[in-house]
Amino acid sequence: MNRKLTATRNPQLKISQNELRFFTETIDVGRISPLAFFEAGDSSYKDERFYWQNADKTLTLVGIGHATVLTSNSVNNRFTHISTGWKKLCAALIKEEKDMEPVLFGGFSFDPKNKKESEWNSFPSAHFVVPSFQLTIKNGRTSISINLVTETDDAMKEFDRLRDERDRLIHIAQVEEFDVLSKPEVIWVEEVEKAQYMHAVADVTKKINNGEAEKVVIARSVKLNFEQKVPAVIALQHISNEQQESYHFGLQKEGQLFFGATPERLIEIANGRAYSSCVAGSSKRGKSAAEDRELGKELLEDHKNKEEHQYVVDMISQVFQTFCSDVEIPKVPKLMKIRDIQHLITPIEGQLERGIDIFRLIEALHPTPALGGVPREVSMEIIRNEENMDRGYYAAPIGWTDTSGDGEFAVAIRSALLDGATAYLYAGGGIVADSEPDKEYEETWVKFRPIMRALGGKLNG
Ligand SMILES: C=C(O[C@@H]1C=C(C(=O)O)C=C[C@H]1O)C(=O)O
């Protein structure tokens, strides 16, 4: 890197002033707790951190600071806008073999056409960052990269400053004891617009029976108020402990933290192959192994849940048939069992056509009928009218891509927006012709459980 930075000053290389350059430099570090590293950035980078761990724990990413931010408030162009911005950055990358791929991490809002005033006002329709400091734990290797996006000629000085700062962050993360932190203290719980939610489910069921739509996902929110401001690291530590088998994510912006533990993969691209999972249809877990098996068996055979599921399989299959060859779709769903809930799941994979990037696939997939409905536009309009809230980044894609084109996005459910001493939790369910408001209401409580537990709230049922 020293060499490269110096070389860029060499006029023979014909790098003109004000040309965009994207430097990266990776060092390997010994054992370091990703949350301790996240916490090391607390005083100087409070609003500029992210956290990610995939479901099988083969990849952990922590980002601190912003090398650059890609953002969009567009309704129709947000996916291409981010994709184009990222391609431009990738073309400017200066990297050696030993360096990790720098990542772009962020998310999209569920519905940019929803203009309701809400707790989400500081989140644009797309928000992505390249972190200044990137912790990556992958294939047994733990490393920290510095990323620098610059147009100035004198990147050397800035890079030296970043190296000092990196060493300071590593030092704090390695020396500080990092124990289990105590859970926050909830002082009151508010079910936001419960009556509106019950009414919406009944109304949507009617609409479906009238043939206006086939499936629509309706969600609601629960607000928690705490004794004190809840630090981001507490929320992340407990959600990671409470629901192990999921994607864990956290994204900070302007004093808020959007975080969660979702079981649902939207899309993964690895070495040119694409993977998605249809997750829809739910049942609680049994109190004994026998009851649990029984509930699972019922779920696999239940007409209403199978219908909820099939709409998702049909739609994701169609997207894969469009963009991939060699598509594999199992004929029947399996059970996905996580701590509080079991779902029907159908994994789908295929060989991605050349030239299709992850943002193109996200654009085609979002929202799947697991979170939107069928038909897509009609169900979005119904959701906009029936839900008296803005979903913000809940139920929307969140994840990363790297400079090689690999990446993974989850669907940000089982999630909450933490805002100082308040948290907004979100959960919903797929409404089809024979849905019943009381049962759907119960199902949302099961879906609230992991976040409730992580935040020290009382569990219902
Ligand atoms: C809407 C949510 O989850 C979705 C709805 C499901 C259902 O209704 O059975 C199951 C999994 C997800 O596709 C949520 O968790 O908030």
Ligand SMILES: [Mg+2]
């Ligand atoms: Mg359901």
